[in-house]
Amino acid sequence: MVQKEIVLQKQMADVIIVGGGPAGISAATILARAGKKVVVIERGNFAGSKNVFGGAIYAKPTAEIFPNFEEEAPLERCNTEHRYALLGEDDGTVISYKNPIHCQKGETNSYTVIRAKWDRWCAEQAKKEGAYIVTETIVREIIIKESKVVGIKTDLEEFYAPITIIADGVNSLLTKQLGLRKETQPKEVALGIKEVITLSKEKIQDRFNLDDKTGVIYTIAGGPMLGMLGLGYIYTNQESISIGVGVSLEELQKRNIKPYEILNELKEHPSIAPLIKDGDLKEYSAHLIPEGGYNSMPKILGNGFMVAGDAAMFVNNVHWEGTNLAMLSGKLAAETAIVALEQNDFSEHTLELYKKKLKHSFILKDLKTYRNVIPTLEHNASAFLGFYPKKINEFMEMFTSVDSIPKRQKYRTFIKNIFKERNLFKIALDMLKLLKLVWGVIVR
Ligand SMILES: Cc1cc2nc3c(=O)[nH]c(=O)nc-3n(C[C@H](O)[C@H](O)[C@H](O)COP(=O)(O)OP(=O)(O)OC[C@H]3O[C@@H](n4cnc5c(N)ncnc54)[C@H](O)[C@@H]3O)c2cc1C
Structure with a gap:
């Protein structure tokens, strides 16, 4: 403790961003592109190392931040087909929508990506624009002076800036610390678990009826989740399949079931088993997914701070959309910060612009639409x-x-x-x- 106090230093920036996920990195890219001095603090050893998701990023929102991503980013497959599977105990009904146009430039809807590669690439772009990214560092505390957020504290350093963007994900310790929200309640989150299963490119393409560029997304209801608030998914990568389920934490607690039991049962379902047969388990991960949506949103701004992405509960569970809401809320927070920096006014009143922008965007409109x-x-x-x-x-x-x-x-x-x-x-x-x-x- 004494040692830590000795090395405690003060660093100054225009904007501090906590979290190097899609929300934080998007905010950093926009700010750095506008010539602002921005510091991102990420606890993982690189951006993406701690991040888990199902599998698809959405092309149009992504292009608003990274216009060159389709040429340069590590993408797996462009999704031309969406299958909805309604599973019974052993049987199942699948409906599918397929449109090859979704693999043409400018028309692509979504791509599958591997987060560790994708987030890292996004962070590289932010760095190229001039953002400073500090990794392997946990933000422990928000610094408040005279009712304003003025910076953050890590174990070794203090960083000061007139604006802090909190983008520390679903379990946001900092929004709890600021009293913006209470401890996460089981009914506000789903527990997502996921396996990445390796399979040869040829097998994936044969089994899912794909060519070497295209991919398919499965949204799965029923099966082992019959009667439960939960959904499953499959995404096809180049040489692996991502398969997972997201089940309400409250439901899991009530029924005393382990989420991996549900995933194992799903993998054995006659409609699913042939798709992953002979694959090798490469990765297993678990992560919370905000489920409370519009009704559980914390206060998203105040004197000297804004909250973006999962930390603000910006997830549309009905459509498995999260990265797009995270990236665009990061962008809108960055644009608001640029205005505040130009006006040299970091008050809640000025930062209200962030909320206005969110209200005009699809983010708050969609969350409100699906609130019930x-x-x-x-x-x-x-x-x-x-x-x-x-x-x-x-x-x-x-x-x-x-x-x-x-x-x-x-x-x-x-x-x-x-x-x-x-x-x-x-x-x-x-x-x-x-x-x-x-x-x-x-x-x-
Ligand atoms: C199982 C599952 C499947 C999903 N599938 C999809 C999908 O297919 N498509 C889609 O669009 N969305 C999907 N989502 C949602 C999507 O992953 C999230 O909405 C998105 O990652 C949110 O981005 P974010 O930047 O807000 O948070 P995160 O991606 O969680 O990033 C937060 C970052 O903050 C860092 N951090 C946290 N606390 C601290 C701290 N104190 N100090 C420093 N760093 C900190 C973390 O290490 C992390 O890198 C899925 C989510 C899950 C769990």
């Missing part, structure tokens, strides 16, 4: 994520089976069974809830 989706699914998981998905698969089984029973008789038996298992009143109530949800998303 997760709570509704959570409260009705056994029906919407259990009973009905099962029935859809049962319907498909009945519809595709050829036997000697007349079709009308089969339809009638199917409908009779539905009402036996869930009475008319409950079904009507479910439909009402569904309508209300859809109305809330589309109209309100």
Whole structure:
């Protein structure tokens, strides 16, 4: 402790950024490009070393920060197909949307990437623009003077700047320290676990019907997650498959299930097992995913600070979007910081511009649009994520089976069974809830 105090130094910058993830690095790139003195502090030994995600970054938002990324960045595959799999216990219904245009320049929707490579490349771009990135350093504390955030403290140094951008991810210690949010509640987060499974390029392309550039994304509901608030995914990389699940932490605690048990069951499901057969496990990781969305957002700015990315709960779980919200919120925070630096005014009043920009962007609009989706699914998981998905698969089984029973008789038996298992009143109530949800998303 005494030793640490001896080496404690003071460093000055225009903006300090805590966290070298997509939010922090995007903010740093924009600020450095504008000629500002910016310091990023990242606890990992390089940007990306601590970061986990499913697999896709989105082309258009990324190009707003790194216009050259499609030519230069380490990308795996451009995703031309999205498959939605609704799994029963052993069966499954998959619908797919495919459009080859999504692999043409300027039309690409998303790319799969490996975060350790991708984040590192983004950090290199920020450095080229002039950002100073300090790695293997944990920010322990925010320094506040006269009710203003004026810097941060690591174990060995103090860094001072008129603006701090907090981008330290979902478990943001700094927003908790500032009293912007309470301890993360289990219902506000999902636990994401993921495996990277190596497979030869040829096998991946054969099994998923791809060529050497294109990729496919699977969003998976049901299977081992039947009746639970949880989703699974598969992303195809060049020579590996990323497969994982994200399940509400509250649900896992309530049912006393381990997330890897769910992932193992998913990997054994007859609709999934053939896709990963003979693959070798390369990596296993776990990470929290903000789930609270609009309803759990902390205060995102104040005198001398702004909060971006997962630290602000900017994740759209319905679409597995997080990096795009992180990158663009980082960009908007940086643009606000540039205005504040020009005006030499770092008050909450000036930084309100950040909130205005967020409100005008898709970030707050989408989070607001979906604000009731997760709570509704959570409260009705056994029906919407259990009973009905099962029935859809049962319907498909009945519809595709050829036997000697007349079709009308089969339809009638199917409908009779539905009402036996869930009475008319409950079904009507479910439909009402569904309508209300859809109305809330589309109209309100
Ligand atoms: C399983 C899973 C699957 C996902 N799939 C997708 C997907 O396919 N597509 C998508 O767009 N999004 C996805 N997401 C969400 C996406 O990963 C996040 O939204 C995104 O990474 C948020 O970026 P960020 O910069 O805010 O935070 P992070 O990426 O978490 O970065 C925060 C950084 O801060 C550093 N840090 C934290 N505390 C400190 C400290 N005290 N001092 C110094 N450094 C610190 C960390 O080391 C880290 O590098 C997924 C998330 C998970 C968990």
